[in-house]
Amino acid sequence: MEVLFFGTRGSLPVPGPLTVRYGGNTSCTAVRSSRGTLVILDMGTGAFALGQTLAAAGKPVKGHVLISHTHWDHIQGLPFFAPFFGPANEWDVYAPRGPGTSLRETLSGQMQYTYFPLELEQLGATIRYHDLVEGKLMLDDVTVEAQYLNHPAMTLGYRLTADGVTAVYALDHEPFDPALAKGSGAITGADLRHAEFLADADLVIHDAQYLAEEYPAKAGWGHSTVEYALHVAREAGVRRLALSHHDPNRSDEAIDALLARFKAPADLELFAAAEGMRIDLAAESRRADAHISHGGDHDPAKMAMTEPAPGGQSVLMTQGNPLLMERLANILHEDKLMAATCDARDVAEAVQRSRPSLLIIMEGESAAAAIKAVRQIRDLGEPFGSLPIILAGQSLSERSNEELGITDRLELPFTDSYARTRLRAWLMRRACKWGLPPIPVNESERLVALRALNILDTPGDPLLDSLVTLATDLFNVPIAAVTLVDADRQWFKARCGLDDPETPRDESFCAHVVAHPVTTIVPDTLLDTRFAENPGVTGPPYLRFYAGHPIVLSNGHCVGTVCIADVRPRQLRQSEMDRLAKIAALALQAIEADNA
Numbered sequence: 359m360e361v362l363f364f365g366t367r368g369s370l371p372v373p374g375p376l377t378v379r380y381g382g383n384t385s386c387t388a389v390r391s392s393r394g395t396l397v398i399l400d401m402g403t404g405a406f407a408l409g410q411t412l413a414a415a416g417k418p419v420k421g422h423v424l425i426s427h428t429h430w431d432h433i434q435g436l437p438f439f440a441p442f443f444g445p446a447n448e449w450d451v452y453a454p455r456g457p458g459t460s461l462r463e464t465l466s467g468q469m470q471y472t473y474f475p476l477e478l479e480q481l482g483a484t485i486r487y488h489d490l491v492e493g494k495l496m497l498d499d500v501t502v503e504a505q506y507l508n509h510p511a512m513t514l515g516y517r518l519t520a521d522g523v524t525a526v527y528a529l530d531h532e533p534f535d536p537a538l539a540k541g542s543g544a545i546t547g548a549d550l551r552h553a554e555f556l557a558d559a560d561l562v563i564h565d566a567q568y569l570a571e572e573y574p575a576k577a578g579w580g581h582s583t584v585e586y587a588l589h590v591a592r593e594a595g596v597r598r599l600a601l602s603h604h605d606p607n608r609s610d611e612a613i614d615a616l617l618a619r620f621k622a623p624a625d626l627e628l629f630a631a632a633e634g635m636r637i638d639l640a641a642e643s644r645r646a647d648a649h650i651s652h653g654g655d656h657d658p659a660k661m662a663m664t665e666p667a668p669g670g671q672s673v674l675m676t677q678g679n680p681l682l683m684e685r686l687a688n689i690l691h692e693d694k695l696m697a698a699t700c701d702a703r704d705v706a707e708a709v710q711r712s713r714p715s716l717l718i719i720m721e722g723e724s725a726a727a728a729i730k731a732v733r734q735i736r737d738l739g740e741p742f743g744s745l746p747i748i749l750a751g752q753s754l755s756e757r758s759n760e761e762l763g764i765t766d767r768l769e770l771p772f773t774d775s776y777a778r779t780r781l782r783a784w785l786m787r788r789a790c791k792w793g794l795p796p797i798p799v800n801e802s803e804r805l806v807a808l809r810a811l812n813i814l815d816t817p818g819d820p821l822l823d824s825l826v827t828l829a830t831d832l833f834n835v836p837i838a839a840v841t842l843v844d845a846d847r848q849w850f851k852a853r854c855g856l857d858d859p860e861t862p863r864d865e866s867f868c869a870h871v872v873a874h875p876v877t878t879i880v881p882d883t884l885l886d887t888r889f890a891e892n893p894g895v896t897g898p899p900y901l902r903f904y905a906g907h908p909i910v911l912s913n914g915h916c917v918g919t920v921c922i923a924d925v926r927p928r929q930l931r932q933s934e935m936d937r938l939a940k941i942a943a944l945a946l947q948a949i950e951a952d953n954a
């Protein structure tokens with residue numbers, strides 16, 4: 359694996375006589391595997407020189423671009439990247455998506471005519487845009503793991519493994535625990551997770567914009583200190599640490615002086631990334647016996663190209679600290695997230711009822727009450743055992759997250775942008791799994807209505823069997839079913855292309871339709887936070903497309919669906935949706951007639 363630095367400066371390009379050696383261009387690093395797979399990390403102004411180098415070869419170029427986040431210093435070179443213009447070139451561009459806007463929209467924003475003479479659409483190459491969340495993806499022979507960093511914008515760090523070596527790119531990251539900025543102290547919680555992300559890497563390119571003494575004035579700006587980078591790298595057993603995202607105020611001499619202050623242990627090579635620097639990780643590979651176990655297993659269904667916008671998910675907060683509640687509610691509202699509150703004493707019941715994606719427990723007057731609430735939730739077992747629980751408030755309990763059973767903490771004082779980024783990260787991490795179907799408000803009456811049909815676990819009905827066969831032909835799909843959603847399962851009254859007669863409700867697509875009885879179309883499950891990691895998507899039958907029409911009884915209760923599914927992503931035209939509705943109407947007639 360070859361690593362080439364084209365831009366190492368943070369925040370602002372600062373070319374000039376004082377930055378000749380370390381360089382003045384903003385973040386851009388190229389990585390190439392021995393098989394020739396090209397991965398570009400960020401497209402700051404350094405991307406211009408990289409583009410010239412690639413174009414000079416005079417051959418069509420194909421590659422991948424991983425953007426850490428869309429702050430200017432990481433995308434400003436993009437419109438000047440020559441290989442985006444050649445029609446023979448092919449690119450895939452990946453970045454974490456902000457809520458509401460797609461990557462494509464964000465990137466075209468900086469190329470609006472107010473700012474730039476050409477539009478994104480005028481780039482001649484074939485360019486595909488992908489929105490990322492935390493997770494793993496394969497770019498040919500390069501395994502990429504993405505993990506959220508701590509920065510005022512949604513930012514991903516990337517861990518690349520190929521040729522038996524690993525390089526981690528972690529720019530625009532600030533210690534989660536500000537006390538670690540001085541470079542000492544126990545690494546715990548989210549910082550420990552960060553250290554684990556760097557574990558045993560052959561090379562880590564890490565944010566090191568500040569020195570510990572500069573940090574107090576810059577806390578909350580989203581950058582690390584050299585001391586912190588060194589501390590986590592040492593803890594993580596990293597072999598080489600390249601300090602990067604150099605402060606624009608730092609001259610070549612200042613960077614030399616900075617390096618001279620730090621002494622890394624013998625097994626860690628510490629240096630400052632410099633424009634033009636080339637590192638061949640394969641040639642100087644680790645000891646032959648060293649086995650990199652991190653990453654490597656290729657599971658295409660696990661590709662992280664899921665829709666990361668957390669919109670539609672719900673957050674439950676316990677009452678306490680009205681000012682903080684209002685602030686958080688506003689932030690959630692701006693992100694189109696549903697926020698609900700409950701009394702801390704009723705939290706277990708409220709969680710079971712509303713099935714939130716995230717629970718925030720306010721540590722009000724009584725820390726003991728908050729801790730008790732957490733224990734109640736954890737005692738419910740799965741799926742609530744893994745519900746992200748955040749403890750929020752002022753001067754929180756000193757006990758560790760593990761001891762308290764919480765996922766993380768949000769401690770005052772903090773800025774709104776900090777809270778927003780943290781909330782998004784917790785939710786997106788959740789989004790990597792799958793959204794459990796909400797329970798309808800009238801669930802108990804609904805179940806009574808379903809059971810009154812006397813249809814569950816009964817033999818097949820020839821008419822319904824014909825309808826699902828007809829549906830597979832009509833829509834040219836391998837799977838169709840008449841599904842009934844029971845208390846903890848979905849049972850197929852008729853099915854085509856499905857082996858099991860029933861599946862758990864938590865995995866049921868149709869249970870989502872039952873909770874919200876309208877025609878529901880999922881054009882690509884991998885792009886949908888509710889389904890991307892549903893076991894039916896990540897494993898057999900590897901569903902990529904779903905459409906379900908609710909079966910609503912004449913008494914108003916929705917008992918199930920008529921649904922179709924495919925292993926390929928696709929769309930459903932209005933005329934097809936109408937046909938699905940007609941089939942559902944026939945199924946309803948048959949079901950109610952049987953019962954009459």
Ligand SMILES: [Zn+2]
Nearest residue numbers: 368369431530
């Ligand atoms: Zn930056």
Ligand SMILES: [Zn+2]
Nearest residue numbers: 427429509530
């Ligand atoms: Zn940034």
